[in-house]
Amino acid sequence: MYAVTTRLVPPDSRGIMLVMLVFLFAVSLLANLATISRAAFSECARISDPASARARWAEVRGWMLLVGAALCIALVVILSGSAHAGVALEERKFPMKFSWVACQPNCRGWVSAVGIVTADSPRDFDEFARGRQLSGATIVLDSSGGSVNDSIALGRRWRNLGALTTVGISAETYTASSTLASMAPVAHCESMCVFLLLSGKTRYVPETAHVRVHQIWMGDRANDARAATYSADDLMIVERDIGRLAKYTFDMGGTGDLLSLSLNVPPWEDLHELSREELRLTNLVTTDMVPQPGNPNAAVVELTPEPVQNRFASVVATEIDPEPAKLTRSAEAMGRRTGGVRAAAPPGQE
Numbered sequence: 001m002y003a004v005t006t007r008l009v010p011p012d013s014r015g016i017m018l019v020m021l022v023f024l025f026a027v028s029l030l031a032n033l034a035t036i037s038r039a040a041f042s043e044c045a046r047i048s049d050p051a052s053a054r055a056r057w058a059e060v061r062g063w064m065l066l067v068g069a070a071l072c073i074a075l076v077v078i079l080s081g082s083a084h085a086g087v088a089l090e091e092r093k094f095p096m097k098f099s100w101v102a103c104q105p106n107c108r109g110w111v112s113a114v115g116i117v118t119a120d121s122p123r124d125f126d127e128f129a130r131g132r133q134l135s136g137a138t139i140v141l142d143s144s145g146g147s148v149n150d151s152i153a154l155g156r157r158w159r160n161l162g163a164l165t166t167v168g169i170s171a172e173t174y175t176a177s178s179t180l181a182s183m184a185p186v187a188h189c190e191s192m193c194v195f196l197l198l199s200g201k202t203r204y205v206p207e208t209a210h211v212r213v214h215q216i217w218m219g220d221r222a223n224d225a226r227a228a229t230y231s232a233d234d235l236m237i238v239e240r241d242i243g244r245l246a247k248y249t250f251d252m253g254g255t256g257d258l259l260s261l262s263l264n265v266p267p268w269e270d271l272h273e274l275s276r277e278e279l280r281l282t283n284l285v286t287t288d289m290v291p292q293p294g295n296p297n298a299a300v301v302e303l304t305p306e307p308v309q310n311r312f313a314s315v316v317a318t319e320i321d322p323e324p325a326k327l328t329r330s331a332e333a334m335g336r337r338t339g340g341v342r343a344a345a346p347p348g349q350e
Helices: 012-047 050-093 122-130 148-161 192-197 232-251 258-262 276-282
Strands: 097-101 112-114 138-142 145-147 165-167 169-174 177-185 188-190 202-204 210-213 287-289 301-304 340-342
Touching: 097 122, 112 165, 112 169, 122 138, 122 148, 138 169, 138 258, 138 276, 145 192, 148 192, 148 232, 165 192, 188 192, 192 210, 202 287, 210 258, 232 258, 258 276
Parallel strands: 112 138, 138 165, 165 202, 188 210
Antiparallel strands: 097 112, 145 340, 169 177, 287 301
């Protein structure tokens, strides 16, 4: 079976290179200042009072040391932030993991879902959910996408729970007396993750989150889609899965605009980032959330949903997987899985 692959270029490498160049420039500047100051000190010592020249040199040296210390501190802070972002990026490249983030007594807690959806993800979630009361829980997504059919199966499980879905990076801070939970809203939900976001009965996207879409494609050929070859069976699989995705979209309360925006972006182009207007047009956002730090279950104000447009049929949302349990030539059975995973960014781009 071909694995759904992803080619991600860490965006932080460019930031680190820029910081290093600035730091080297600052070091060079300080060295030049030191040379000039020493020359000025020698000149002053030759033509004026040596004691006054030494005092002047001590003052200049003090300022140089202060500037150097400030630059070092700034470098450490920036590199620490880049390292944290790099860890988050790496987690989004691996198979999806589920964890419970507790935040009592401030809030109920939430499910953190990080990574790519694979064939194992629905089963992994079932195992995670066993013994937990997840009805109405909040699910926080940070994902680059994954398998189409497995994302659909996972999304229907979440709709059965009546979950609230959102985008964020979960973090826990441990102290001597307690564990503090927080959710950073600067996160990504890309490709098939967007359709997982749609599975929430209530859906919220922070202003700083990035929600991006593109076409689904054969998972083993998405990295070089134009150069790959395709058979009639391949085209049948892609079109069949688009049909499944369309039905799922309408079952979840999404609109035809979401499918249109996604299917207009081929895998060799940059993903399209949805604007706030598009998030509402596609019904990906159904609530405005009252800000409450560390509490994704904060009170919400219901918005008036956009009307579901361009339905193929008047479909009542189902709470079970609509695919019949029968033998069929699926992408998985044939070793060809369609997936929605972010493709590589060209050099120099995110």
